[in-house]
Structure formats: C-alpha cells, structure tokens
Amino acid sequence: MRTPLLAGNWKLQPLTRAEARALAAAVGSGARGIAGRDIVLAPPFTMLTTVAEAVADSPVAVAGQNLYWEKSGAFTGEISGPMLVDAGCRYVLIGHSERRQFFGETDYTVAKKVGAADACGLNPVMCVGETLEQRDAGVAMVVIEKQVRRGLVELTTEGLARLVIAYEPVWAIGTGRTASPEQAQEVHAAIRAVLREVAPRGIAESLRILYGGSVKPGNIDELMECPDVDGALVGGASLNADDFLRIIHFQESSL
Numbered sequence: 001m002r003t004p005l006l007a008g009n010w011k012l013q014p015l016t017r018a019e020a021r022a023l024a025a026a027v028g029s030g031a032r033g034i035a036g037r038d039i040v041l042a043p044p045f046t047m048l049t050t051v052a053e054a055v056a057d058s059p060v061a062v063a064g065q066n067l068y069w070e071k072s073g074a075f076t077g078e079i080s081g082p083m084l085v086d087a088g089c090r091y092v093l094i095g096h097s098e099r100r101q102f103f104g105e106t107d108y109t110v111a112k113k114v115g116a117a118d119a120c121g122l123n124p125v126m127c128v129g130e131t132l133e134q135r136d137a138g139v140a141m142v143v144i145e146k147q148v149r150r151g152l153v154e155l156t157t158e159g160l161a162r163l164v165i166a167y168e169p170v171w172a173i174g175t176g177r178t179a180s181p182e183q184a185q186e187v188h189a190a191i192r193a194v195l196r197e198v199a200p201r202g203i204a205e206s207l208r209i210l211y212g213g214s215v216k217p218g219n220i221d222e223l224m225e226c227p228d229v230d231g232a233l234v235g236g237a238s239l240n241a242d243d244f245l246r247i248i249h250f251q252e253s254s255l
C-alpha cells in the first residue's frame, strides 16, 4: 500500500552540468516504464534545472538538498522553497545528518524547514538518525523519537500526508557499514509507532520511511524485504547510473 521511494542524494559531487545531465538522463531512461515506484534525484542547487530538464519525460522527480524557511529577504546564500519549486523540484531533503553535523542544523531549524516545504507544496524528506556513540550508549531510539517529534511540529495535516522520513544511522553513512535489515526494521517500526501517535489515523500507515546509509546493489533487496522499509536514500551508489538503476529495480531479477 506504500509506494516504494528510491532517492539518490548527490551531495556535493562536483559534476559539471554536462556530467549531471548525462547521469540524470541515464537514470531517466533506465527508469522509463517503471511502475509502482517513485524515483527521485537530489543534485546540488546549480544542477537542479539541468537535471529537471534531463528527466522531464521520465518518471524521475527532482529534489533540493536543503532550503531556507523565509521566502525572501537579506539571507545571503540561502534558497527558498518556491525557488526550488520553480527549478522543477517536487521534493526537498531536510536535516540530513551532514547538515546537522557541519552546518549547525537543529530540530528547531529542521521543523522550520519542514513547515516551509509544506507551505509551498514540496514533499519534505526529513532525515533522522543516531550517531555511533548514541547507539552504543543505548539511546538511539530516544534520539530518533525526539528528532521525529520535534521535526514535525510545524506541519499541517495536509503536509503530514506528503511527509517522507529517512532513517539514516550516522555510523552507516558513507562508511560501507550498512545497518542490518533487522536493525533497520526495528528502528523503522519504532518510528512508525511514533507517527501513529502524532499523525491522524491512517496517515501513519501510509507514510514512507526510507533507509539510508551505504545502500548498494548488493543489499537493497534484503533491506526492501523489511515490512517498514519503504525505500532508500542513496548517496555514493547513486553517482553510478548502473548501480542506482539496479537499486531502483530492486528485487526485479528474482521475479
């Protein structure tokens, strides 16, 4: 009942616009004909329109990697939600752990950004996840629950229905160390239990919770077996068209 969502996060990959166009076009043509799956690419800001044009006649949607909550004003270096919409985005990543770690983002700024995405009709992909220290200290779920609850305080009910959550354990991002399907399922089920408390009846069951952290062609199939894993947020492996296409076509080879 939940449409799987597979998203590629290009982070600060220094592609030229021509390289970005070629990669997006390869993903777009490999995704053509795909049914019952949502595919998203999140390139850096300067490549958004190039990627949006390259995937225009494919099922691939485009996401910003960040936004600012004000629509205009003296905020040097920032990009607003309406600007992302104008550039062709339907989604926006919010609160990625790299933004929390290196750019001072907090649950407060995440909530403001989630609210701003909602206000302009973007689908927010709100990222949560614990560090290795927090996991080892046995407080992973406490941290994640707080991130989820605090991140959603500015969302309307309508916006809640468009929400996507990405669970990305910090220790698994870019490390080659993936959470096991059991670890992912345990956290995803706990996140859904929190959503059942904060979302109207029915909506919690329909919300997609993605797993992120060293997702690769070799582990996507087993991750997608988990009942509460509804897709993936993919970093490194989304920069190679063949790898990302294998990921979006998960479990098809065994059909």
Ligand code: PGA
Binding pocket: 009, 168, 172, 173, 174, 175, 176, 212, 213, 214, 215, 233, 234, 235, 236, 237
């Ligand atoms: P990774 O990154 O797949 O390279 O681990 C995932 C992410 O940070 O979204």
